Amino acid sequence: MYKIIVLAKQVPDTRNVGKDAMKADGTVNRAALPAIFNPEDLNALELALLIKDRYPGTTIVLLTMGPVRAAEILREGLYRGADAGFLLTDKAFAGSDTLATSYALSCAIRKIGLPDIILAGRQAIDGDTAQVGPQVAEKLGIPQITYAEDILSVDNRTVRVKRRLERGFELVESVLPVLVTAHSTAPECRPRNARRLMQFKRATTLSERHHSADDYLAAQTHSTEPVLTEWCAKDVNSDLLQLGLGGSPTKVRQVENIVFQAKESKVLSAADDDIEWLIQELISQHTIG
Template identity: 35%
Template sequence: MKIVVCVKQVPDAKDVRLDPVTNTLSRDGVQSIMNPYDRHALEEGVRLAGEEGGSVTVISMGPPQAAEVLREAVACGADEAVLVSDRAFAGADTWATTHTLAQAIKKVGGADLVLCGKQAIDGDTAQVGPGLAERLNMPYVTCVRKVLASDNGVIRLERLMDDGYDTLEVKLPTLFTVVKEINEPRLPSLKGKMKAKKLQITTFSAADIDADPDQIGLKGSPTQVVRVFSPQPRGERTIFSGPVEEQVEKLAVELAKIV
């Protein structure tokens, strides 16, 4: 089974802050990490490849420093890594991103299974997975919480729903987006770290993947972020301190005043 896992380098959510002057995300001094949902997609890809036989290729679209998360992915069991990097990709929304990733996947020879995290913690749109499947003309299942079995090109799985889960069967090739409940990501092994350190990461430009100039980057993005801002506090706020028991008593008193 040939598996492709799409990963994204994102700013660590606990360190994210806004520049009060430019109203944009301030990345100075903010650590970049692999998108947490993508970690689960990677783990599932490595697990399936080990059980079913096959290979795992990780692909990331981003600046040169995104190679860091690709090496981390290889240290965790991926076989190959591809960085899709070009200034022409700057400013891409999800529409342009899916075109770029689809072209990259075609460049590496396609895949039997494409795995993505449910969403990225910096954008939270959950659009790239389904959009990529459409670009690749693949059936897809979102919010996969468990892969039950794979037999003769058919995968049986559970999809997380608001009120439980669905059990589905889907034929390969296909694309899944996964949720955190699907597994517990492994830590990089010493052997994996040594492999990642020596690995020559394949890098593709827009020309290398035959990307359509009208469908990439800012030019190919129908949506654009005009402004990012922190909402202003509204109304009065009361902060309780002290032991939990005291805080609960104070809260009860304040709620009684409202009632």
């Protein structure tokens, strides 16, 4: 049996972006957007669940950093088979770039205890940077295997992983502990389990219990069985100077809405005459033919 931590991120659904998406300081206005479980983090969760299937007794802990509402994806993970969830939330984290984020996550991982395997999605759809996984591994001083398509085997000391590269693949073996990032070609995450949904739908974080006047009993139940834990910057012994905007080496200098330099387009209909005219035009210009 193995101890696994899965890093997950709640991301704005960038397919449905509105006008209020950005704040004046150039950071993302998450409140204005629908939020989802980052797709490749679900692939990472599935790779963890497959290990748990093979080695009963394996525990899977989900770790996320974000606003209070990010607890939604922790519950989503519980429904699908994770054992516990940790939410890192603090104003001090606001505006963190990838380096400050990976620092905060690495502090939380040390606090939970370094597991055998850390899994994370290759990248999040709101930034596509693919940086946080490798940076967390570096901060923890452990090896990394990026772009995992499959975890072929795990034994007491090593893990074998199939990596998807731009043009081809690699089979690699690493010692444990290791951080593995999941590629979108890794197995799709299993759906919610109905029994687990009933079991965990009332699992809440401290802030959620404070913010809602939810029934007293639910809070009671979870104070004896805390599946979801909420931590602030101080709880994970992090250095405030390395967090948030101040702890981020990269600064957003400027954001611009892009205005295309419109060309004078010639609009054609789908009528035979128009299409034949265009083809003749292209041939006479030697663009085709």
